Amino acid sequence: MENRRVRVRFAPSPTGPLHMGGVRTALYNYLFAKKHGGDFILRVEDTDQERFVPGAEQYIVEALKWCGIEPNEGIGFGDGPYAPYRQSDRKPMYRQYAEQLVKDGYAYYAFDTSAELDEMRKRMEAMGSNSSYNAVTRQNMKNSLTLSEDEVTKRIENQEPYVIRIKIPRNEEVRVKDIIRGWVIVNSSQLDDKVLFKSDGMPTYHMANIVDDYTMKITHVIRGEEWLPSAPLHVLLYRYLGWESVMPEFAHLPLLLRPDGNGKLSKRDGDRLGFPVFPLSGELLDTKTQQPESFTGYREKGYFPEAFINMIALLGWHSSGNQELFTLQELIQEFSLERVSKSGAKFDPEKTKWFNQQYLRKKTDEELAELFIPVLKEKGISAEKPFITGVCRLLKEKANFVSEFWEQGSYLFVAPTSYDAEVIKKRYNEQTANFIKEVSEALKNTEIFTAVETEKTFKASAEKMGIGAGQVMQLFRVCISGVGGGPVLFEMLELFGKEETVRRLEQAVISIGNGQQRTANS
């Protein structure tokens, strides 16, 4: 047990798009595996044929790829020694274990119809009891414990549908050791006789999960807190199957909560509050409505996978220091399950933006240009690579997303056709108009067209005309860009070069002059 190679699995069910809580579970599994030099496995838990959503599996694979947390074994990532990795493909192997449990007296066949089950639950409810199928009630149901052996055999031979249920002991303490929470102790009287094997021939999650973890030699089960209540059942199953000595260790992760109010983070919250809940955009069938439902992802919103991962890593885990920015490698190095917090984490979309900003600023201008070029292409803009790189240099300090570059700096590519009315109204007059003309001329004669030199020229012109630079600085900016704010002015000029700068100034003088004319006449 001690010396086993660490093997962990991420085991989603393909019932819809993988949501960020699932991504975090996958991430923690990944980090834990890498930290311990172990294996990270992707297993698809598709034992529920009713809720199967076409495309969901592929979505999961793509999402993990985008996040950069790739399993080294499993669906979509290549088979290892324990293939297959889809429970529907492993279907033939489960029955024998369920039968073994029956044989050993730890489980039994049950023939009750859903109507009979409903009736039993109602009856129990009426009696003020909330128990379901358990040590007491099973006495009154149709199962291999109450029916004669002949009857059971006959029913099975007649192909009557049946399930296999675990026979939970009446009064026994079950202890689960959770790495994050310590010992969790539950009395078996609180557990019910869960179905292990369904009448459709598929195992339930509980059965499949144990059989697969055992046969795949999983050493640590890292999953969401919603599984904590069924962990005692799982412990019992390991025991009854005789696998307790190689039972994995458990770690139940705190849930991701919605930003406002309380409750589990859901797709609805994202729609309502305007942030993505999923890594990738897409459209998949909704299991409830049976209608295709589209959803937006972090990728399409312009988030970098590194930023997304970094953000999500810190929702429920924290290093001992104050560091908040981690590369994947650093996360691997620092991660430990012991430092995962116990309480649920409210998701904060604002901080997520901050993470992206941090990563944006770390990118080189060239990297950003590569990302920006497709955006430009979409806008029908073509420009020289060095120019685009220069634009990125000027804009990256101000933006959270590459996608913002366009809205914040489209004027760098397209000369303005309108000019900030406020600034014009306040600053434009005959004198300042003359100043713009003067600077324009002066810039034509500026030999070295750098930020430093153009600024000198600008100031010299202002001085020459007896105007304070502050009086005309913003007007000048508006003439160049059309808007009152933006990157450092003279850096912009340098990027434009002399020709474009002068052209813009001359155009501005004409356009604004005409505008003023019209205003004056009307």
Place this chain on the structure above:
RNA sequence: GGCCCGUUCGUCUAGGGGUUAGGACACGUCCCUUUCACGGAUGAAACACGGGUUCGAUUCCCGUACGGGCUACCA
């Protein structure tokens, strides 16, 4: 309802028997920048409550409250 898990600034969290309870996001003020942003400085802001244990509890224990999860032939 029952069972289980949880509770440090608005949020993510560090800390842990004696601390001015630390950081980050967001927010306020100021500086820098002749703009915006970045950056810097600074401010406001938290140990859910009640009992124990203790010389001393935010920290340990027990209750209460509140929140969450589970309670299917779903995972």
